[in-house]
Amino acid sequence: MTQPGGLDAAELGGFFALMEVSSLLQHAVEQQLRSAGGLTNIQFKVLMSLLEAPEGQLRMTDLADSLVVSRSGLTYQAGLLEKAGLITRTPSPDDERSTTLGLTAAGRERIAAVLPGHVDVVRRLLLDPLTRDDLGALTALLSRVRDHMREAPPRSAAPRARRKAEQ
Template structure:
């Protein structure tokens, strides 16, 4: 077995920095959404993804591909949103095995109420600390990592 290519000090510092920043961002965003909207971050993402779809609806399989959670996690989050009256589910007319999630009027309202605070926090914590040049480099780096990870799936 070949010896692994160990991280040098700079690479290790970057990796540890990423882990710390990711954890801190997730914690702060989760807390803000819970405090301001009574939503978890995955629930907010479901509402946001549905709001960007035609008619505010997506098949659960499409939503799973877009949401930031596992398929079982998505099913749980959609069920919670449905109990709260923010989302409804129905059987797909063209494929009875398919299920469509739809944003309700209450869901649209919840998203309109919670989006400004969420976007404000994302801007404050994620964007405002970077110059335009730093952000461009960061965004390009994230895109490269995202493409590489998707290619491996």
């Protein structure tokens, strides 16, 4: 039977389950990151992205697009991380209008301090109840949905070239 709004019970159930799991996991991750390292989830994602980047550096516009965060929001978070000594902000060597973020030694140390607890929370809440087959299915499903959603990212996260073409 279709519910008001055009979604049937299975569609609503799947949507609400995803939203609840996402909220519960995000809350637990935020608590752990704050208590272990005084970081927000987005700050942790910035630091981890820099850790995984070549030479520990990324252009802010590229990072904002990959994290699906507004450029102004990332600028604010970068300012907090820079003030804490966890990152540096420098003019981009290949585009004078861009800023490059770099991970500092203190940033690497902060990641090392919070990562074990972060992994524990993710494993305990998300991964432990799943079999390997479940995990493979979950990854395949969410990857397909993510790829579909990334075809038309939110305006604030759309790469600049795409936004210019749409105007």
